[in-house]
Amino acid sequence: MSNFFSKDHNNIPKYALKMTKQKGIRMRVTARGELVVHANPFCTKEMIDKYVERHLDEVYFKAKVPTVRLFGRSFQVKKIKGTTSHVTTCEDELIIQAKDEASMEKVFQQFLRANAKDVLCDISEMIFYRFQEYSITMPKVLIRKMTSSWGICHPETNSITLNAELIHYPVEFIEYVVCHEFIHLLQPNHSPVFYDILKKVMPDYKRRIDLIETNNEKQYLM
Numbered sequence: 001m002s003n004f005f006s007k008d009h010n011n012i013p014k015y016a017l018k019m020t021k022q023k024g025i026r027m028r029v030t031a032r033g034e035l036v037v038h039a040n041p042f043c044t045k046e047m048i049d050k051y052v053e054r055h056l057d058e059v060y061f062k063a064k065v066p067t068v069r070l071f072g073r074s075f076q077v078k079k080i081k082g083t084t085s086h087v088t089t090c091e092d093e094l095i096i097q098a099k100d101e102a103s104m105e106k107v108f109q110q111f112l113r114a115n116a117k118d119v120l121c122d123i124s125e126m127i128f129y130r131f132q133e134y135s136i137t138m139p140k141v142l143i144r145k146m147t148s149s150w151g152i153c154h155p156e157t158n159s160i161t162l163n164a165e166l167i168h169y170p171v172e173f174i175e176y177v178v179c180h181e182f183i184h185l186l187q188p189n190h191s192p193v194f195y196d197i198l199k200k201v202m203p204d205y206k207r208r209i210d211l212i213e214t215n216n217e218k219q220y221l222m
């Protein structure tokens with residue numbers, strides 16, 4: 001089980017808050033990679049958190065801070081040269097340690113693959129419980145990188161294939177994708193029956209779909 005689950009509902013990284021008389025909220029990244037938010041006293045913590053979450057990638061990108069998104073959270077990537085090879089996460093940082101750049105990339109890719117397997121399989125097992133009253137048996141979960149879909153269902157072999165890239169997206173969205181593919185074990189197309197089952201097993205599915213923003217990402221939903 002991945003340690004990312006515990007932080008699923010807290011996507012906001014730590015930031016230093018500075019009060020200002022100016023209108024609105026602004027945010028910057030210091031040379032040391034720390035986030036500083038400037039807001040006036042009328043801004044609530046909720047407003048500021050929402051702003052930080054929405055603009056985080058953009059601010060990091062401008063500051064040229066290497067980041068990676070895991071389960072919807074942004075992590076700053078720190079590379080450390082060392083004799084042992086491993087990847088760890090600590091608060092908002094993802095630390096890669098290895099002897100050189102090539103080994104760092106290798107150990108990072110291994111970390112992504114291992115997490116994709118663990119987390120996507122765990123999520124699938126948990127989602128399966130929602131299907132207890134339906135006549136399906138737990139399908140085999142396959143994971144690979146795909147370029148044009150988030151998931152594929154193979155009823156003939158009782159298996160689903162999930163896109164390994166899902167590990168960059170929020171857990172609630174991944175749960176929706178798994179649910180969608182499970183329903184295809186019962187219904188091959190997006191008929192009204194498909195949506196009847198979806199509404200029953202995941203009443204908040206529309207909100208989960210809205211967790212991904214671009215149309216490009218949405219068109220992979222099949």
Ligand SMILES: [Zn+2]
Nearest residue numbers: 180184221222
């Ligand atoms: Zn579908």
